[in-house]
Amino acid sequence: NAGVFTYDPGYTSTASCDSTITFIDGDKGELLHRGYPIDQLAGKSHYLEVCYLLLYGELPSPAQLEDFESRVTNHTMIHEQMHFLFRGFRRDAHPMAIMVGVVGALSAFYHDSTDISDPWQREVASIRMIAKMPTIAAMAYKYTIGQPFEYPRNNLDYASNFLRMCFAVPAEDYEVNPILSRAMDRIFTLHADHEQNASTSTVRLASSSGANPFACIAAGIACLWGPAHGGANQACLEMLREIGTPNRIPEFIARAKDKDDPFRLMGFGHRVYKNFDPRATVMKQSADEVLELLGIENNPTLQVAKELERQALADPYFAEKKLFPNVDFYSGIILEAMGFPTSMFTPIFAVSRTIGWISQWKEMIADPQLKIGRPRQLYKGETLRDYVDIEKR
Ligand code: SDX
Numbered sequence: 001n002a003g004v005f006t007y008d009p010g011y012t013s014t015a016s017c018d019s020t021i022t023f024i025d026g027d028k029g030e031l032l033h034r035g036y037p038i039d040q041l042a043g044k045s046h047y048l049e050v051c052y053l054l055l056y057g058e059l060p061s062p063a064q065l066e067d068f069e070s071r072v073t074n075h076t077m078i079h080e081q082m083h084f085l086f087r088g089f090r091r092d093a094h095p096m097a098i099m100v101g102v103v104g105a106l107s108a109f110y111h112d113s114t115d116i117s118d119p120w121q122r123e124v125a126s127i128r129m130i131a132k133m134p135t136i137a138a139m140a141y142k143y144t145i146g147q148p149f150e151y152p153r154n155n156l157d158y159a160s161n162f163l164r165m166c167f168a169v170p171a172e173d174y175e176v177n178p179i180l181s182r183a184m185d186r187i188f189t190l191h192a193d194h195e196q197n198a199s200t201s202t203v204r205l206a207s208s209s210g211a212n213p214f215a216c217i218a219a220g221i222a223c224l225w226g227p228a229h230g231g232a233n234q235a236c237l238e239m240l241r242e243i244g245t246p247n248r249i250p251e252f253i254a255r256a257k258d259k260d261d262p263f264r265l266m267g268f269g270h271r272v273y274k275n276f277d278p279r280a281t282v283m284k285q286s287a288d289e290v291l292e293l294l295g296i297e298n299n300p301t302l303q304v305a306k307e308l309e310r311q312a313l314a315d316p317y318f319a320e321k322k323l324f325p326n327v328d329f330y331s332g333i334i335l336e337a338m339g340f341p342t343s344m345f346t347p348i349f350a351v352s353r354t355i356g357w358i359s360q361w362k363e364m365i366a367d368p369q370l371k372i373g374r375p376r377q378l379y380k381g382e383t384l385r386d387y388v389d390i391e392k393r
Pocket residue numbers: 193194196197198227228229230232256257263264265266267268269270271272321323326327328
């Protein structure tokens with residue numbers, strides 16, 4: 001429930017909203033989606049079933065799941081005219097820049113799901129966003145590597161469809177590796193929703209003005225891109241590559257502890273978790289499994305990550321400040337092993353988090369007491385004073 005809590009510098013703030021979707025206990029390192037622990041969902045469920053749970057509040061019956069998966073599958077293509085949008089970007093554009101632009105433009109193509117006062121249109125917009133994000137992300141990737149777009153296939157599951165759209169080429173047949181598909185689905189599940197993080201709060205604030213859902217999701221993508229948030233998975237892998245070998249780890253830990261050095265350990269720390277991020281625990285297990293199944297368990301980046309984690313957790317600085325690996329610490333290692341460039345790590349986070357943004361948007365829009373978000377401030381500027389003519393200055 002909306003509560004009031006006081007924190008430095010001595011002013012109070014209120015919780016941003018009520019919600020029934022996701023619960024985090026940062027001290028215990030607990031994450032529940034509609035009451036179900038994330039480790040059980042990651043181990044026993046799959047992404048589209050978690051999407052249903054987040055969106056409608058309950059686990060689906062077999063018939064409900066089949067209907068939901070069919071509705072999502074049959075919305076995975078985007079309007080053919082949208083293909084021309086991609087051609088306006090330079091080939092070296094970051095895929096996140098393309099996604100912000102293309103998703104923001106969806107309302108120009110899907111007029112029949114922009115009126116948020118209509119429950120049917122809200123439902124169609126939700127399904128369209130979940131369905132089209134993997135297609136848009138894969139097209140952004142293909143465009144930046146100069147390969148032709150691959151169309152979605154209705155005979156593939158969500159994760160397999162995404163992998164095929166990213167890695168298939170017309171010149172040869174492509175079979176999705178089930179190990180990679182399962183790992184991809186688990187990464188989607190682990191990033192699905194996370195309470196009122198910066199990008200979800202951005203979507204909620206944008207939506208509170210009545211803006212259409214596609215524009216609000218584009219705002220969330222823009223916010224997620226930041227290296228302190230969803231951009232951390234890309235920054236973390238680049239940091240692990242820069243460290244290169246375990247014997248350079250002390251140098252980077254010293255930099256992270258140096259107040260005068262802006263460097264921070266990417267993939268470490270969290271605004272809420274003051275214990276292990278439960279997603280990071282599952283992600284680490286998944287990294288071990290996937291790399292072993294791929295026969296690259298001695299991957300140097302994974303070895304550096306594990307040694308960095310060991311040394312950081314043994315260091316009093318990190319223990320005192322309660323800094324632990326977060327969801328971004330191991331995800332990049334798996335994505336790199338799948339063949340993705342680091343520039344695709346945050347777009348994959350955006351694909352996954354779309355269900356979280358949409359579920360939180362839907363919850364907020366349905367609130368009859370909804371008012372436009374209007375944060376106040378603590379004014380610390382000049383007090384009242386009269387204008388001085390330029391001749392007298
Ligand atoms: C995500 O909100 C969410 O839920 C986000 C997310 C989601 O699913 O949506 O979980 C996804 O964004 C995970 C976080 C990804 N970002 C990173 O990994 C980037 C590296 N981490 C940091 O930038 C940082 O930890 C933040 C931004 C995540 C949190 O920063 P805060 O708010 O400063 O954290 P804090 O208040 O707990 O920090 C306590 C102290 C501070 O020092 P003092 O001011 O007390 O002297 O620890 C320091 C921080 O400076 N600190 C770090 C550190 N993170 C915090 N020092 C070194 N390395 C770090 N990574």
